[in-house]
Amino acid sequence: GVFSVLLVAQINAALTADTGAARAALAWTFGGVAVLAMLSQMGASVLFERLSQSAHAVLRRYISQHVVAADFRRLEELGGPKVHSALSEHSTRVAEFFVSVPAILTNAIIVVGCLVYMAWLSWQVFLAALVVIGLGSLGYHLAHLRAIRHLDTASREQDRLFDHFRSLVDGAKELRLNGRKRERFSQEVLGDSIETVRRERARGMSIFVASASWGNFLIYAFIGLVLFMLVGDVPERTRVMTGFALVFVYMVTPLETLLLNLPRANLARVSAARIDEITQNLPATDDGPSATRAPALSRVTLEGVRHRYYHEASDDMFTLGPIDLTFETGQLTFLVGGNGSGKTTLAKLLLGLYRPEEGRVLLNGERVDDASRDRYRQCFSAIFSDFHLFDRLLDVPSAELDTTGNALIEKLHLKHKVQMRDGAFTTRALSQGQRKRLALVVAYLEDRPFLVFDEWAADQDPVFKDVFYRELLPELKAQGKTVLVITHDDRYFPLADRLVRMDNGQIVSCEQVCVAPETRSRHAPLLAVAP
Numbered sequence: 099g100v101f102s103v104l105l106v107a108q109i110n111a112a113l114t115a116d117t118g119a120a121r122a123a124l125a126w127t128f129g130g131v132a133v134l135a136m137l138s139q140m141g142a143s144v145l146f147e148r149l150s151q152s153a154h155a156v157l158r159r160y161i162s163q164h165v166v167a168a169d170f171r172r173l174e175e176l177g178g179p180k181v182h183s184a185l186s187e188h189s190t191r192v193a194e195f196f197v198s199v200p201a202i203l204t205n206a207i208i209v210v211g212c213l214v215y216m217a218w219l220s221w222q223v224f225l226a227a228l229v230v231i232g233l234g235s236l237g238y239h240l241a242h243l244r245a246i247r248h249l250d251t252a253s254r255e256q257d258r259l260f261d262h263f264r265s266l267v268d269g270a271k272e273l274r275l276n277g278r279k280r281e282r283f284s285q286e287v288l289g290d291s292i293e294t295v296r297r298e299r300a301r302g303m304s305i306f307v308a309s310a311s312w313g314n315f316l317i318y319a320f321i322g323l324v325l326f327m328l329v330g331d332v333p334e335r336t337r338v339m340t341g342f343a344l345v346f347v348y349m350v351t352p353l354e355t356l357l358l359n360l361p362r363a364n365l366a367r368v369s370a371a372r373i374d375e376i377t378q379n380l381p382a383t384d385d386g387p388s389a390t391r392a393p394a395l396s397r398v399t400l401e402g403v404r405h406r407y408y409h410e411a412s413d414d415m416f417t418l419g420p421i422d423l424t425f426e427t428g429q430l431t432f433l434v435g436g437n438g439s440g441k442t443t444l445a446k447l448l449l450g451l452y453r454p455e456e457g458r459v460l461l462n463g464e465r466v467d468d469a470s471r472d473r474y475r476q477c478f479s480a481i482f483s484d485f486h487l488f489d490r491l492l493d494v495p496s497a498e499l500d501t502t503g504n505a506l507i508e509k510l511h512l513k514h515k516v517q518m519r520d521g522a523f524t525t526r527a528l529s530q531g532q533r534k535r536l537a538l539v540v541a542y543l544e545d546r547p548f549l550v551f552d553e554w555a556a557d558q559d560p561v562f563k564d565v566f567y568r569e570l571l572p573e574l575k576a577q578g579k580t581v582l583v584i585t586h587d588d589r590y591f592p593l594a595d596r597l598v599r600m601d602n603g604q605i606v607s608c609e610q611v612c613v614a615p616e617t618r619s620r621h622a623p624l625l626a627v628a629p
């Protein structure tokens with residue numbers, strides 16, 4: 099910016115230079131300044147491009163760290179689409195801002211430099227310029243307030259749009275099977291949301307761009323004011339007039355660029371505010387230091403534990419508890435009950451994913467508090483009905499791990515489909531039941547003392563279902579594992595040590611089951627491989 103202003107001063111000096119020698123001297127300075135202007139612009143652009151990429155990476159790391167450290171319930175409430183929106187669109191907008199920073203900075207310096215040069219040519223003109231700038235800023239500020247409102251509405255709608263994008267892929271089967279549903283989804287749900295984002299953003303940006311034209315108009319008004327009214331009687335009229343003409347011509351483009359780049363900065367500001375809001379809504383848990391090792395487990399007790407879900411849309415509440423329940427080492431508990439009776443919620447409380455709103459959880463008689471909750475959670479492996487299978491174990495890869503993993507895969511009848519190599523599965527393109535078996539392999543390899551299965555067998559064929567209840571579960575029990583199985587498979591209820599029945603958020607019965615041992619296991623152990 100500085101070199102550019104120096105260039106214009108050199109040009110003006112050359113235009114008004116009297117002798118050839120003076121022009122020759124100016125030529126060298128002009129050449130030097132031109133090269134410096136080019137080099138500094140190159141440097142600035144490269145640096146800002148790098149800054150933009152770094153900012154993007156830093157933001158993504160920042161948001162991901164917030165998400166990883168967030169309280170699970172808060173994350174559930176916030177929902178995935180908002181997180182996706184922050185990680186993709188909003189962080190990109192903020193990062194893009196850094197690419198426009200050199201344009202804003204350089205052009206602002208050129209404009210300011212030109213004004214200073216004008217002041218040097220004539221102070222009266224400079225004062226007039228200040229009045230014009232004041233008017234321009236006022237107009238711009240008023241426009242800004244309106245435009246930001248539209249941009250903010252657009253960015254909120256965009257979070258919903260990301261939810262619809264997810265339905266577009268996750269609901270692909272349903273949309274293809276039902277033409278009317280597809281049409282309504284495309285036009286009314288997705289279409290309306292896309293349209294709202296377009297409309298609000300277009301309005302916001304139009305106001306910004308229109309206010310840039312207002313700025314442009316002011317420049318020409320200023321030029322007219324100076325050329326036809328102010329410069330009339332100043333001494334050295336020709337020199338001053340040439341100087342002004344040159345400065346004006348030179349200044350218009352940077353000013354336009356400046357005014358057009360400022361909206362982008364505002365877009366970034368709105369996105370930054372959204373990122374801030376989302377991360378504020380995801381405070382880090384107070385769950386103590388991050389733990390990796392499981393503590394020893396002999397008993398887990400829930401005492402008067404209670405949890406509530408508030409449903410805003412219907413203004414009603416689901417209350418679970420108070421729950422009193424104890425799990426002893428090596429005990430096999432089946433948790434049963436109708437849909438929506440609170441089984442999964444109870445499991446989340448037991449696993450330490452939800453903090454009890456009332457009551458307490460005890461590990462070996464000691465209260466689990468915020469400081470020890472993460473350590474407590476390391477006691478468990480769980481497979482939920484909406485489980486996620488990572489493509490790798492995220493354990494230190496070793497030949498031993500691969501061997502044990504592959505032996506388990508073979509025992510679970512998946513050898514022809516998938517293998518474990520360097521601690522990762524070779525594929526995840528499997529049927530739902532097969533992927534659940536892989537999740538079981540992971541749970542075995544994690545070797546935690548307490549396992550929780552949420553309707554694990556629901557997707558298994560009758561033969562493997564039988565294997566699960568009659569062989570795998572007794573085998574886990576024999577290894578001293580404590581197991582909680584959420585199930586609707588009533589024909590296997592007698593195989594449990596204890597049957598806990600739930601209804602409408604309450605435990606309605608808790609029965610010890612007495613069965614002859616031989617009815618529990620009819621086959622030879624399936625999983626002879628020690629994990």
Ligand SMILES: Nc1ncnc2c1ncn2[C@@H]1O[C@H](COP(=O)(O)OP(=O)(O)OP(=O)(O)O)[C@@H](O)[C@H]1O
Binds near residue numbers: 435437438440441443
């Ligand atoms: N994330 C959530 N947000 C708000 N309410 C929820 C949420 N999850 C569950 N609920 C409410 O809690 C109740 C119990 O749900 P939960 O998933 O614990 O039932 P469940 O017994 O596991 O049912 P199912 O057998 O269908 O899996 C539901 O009726 C629902 O109203």
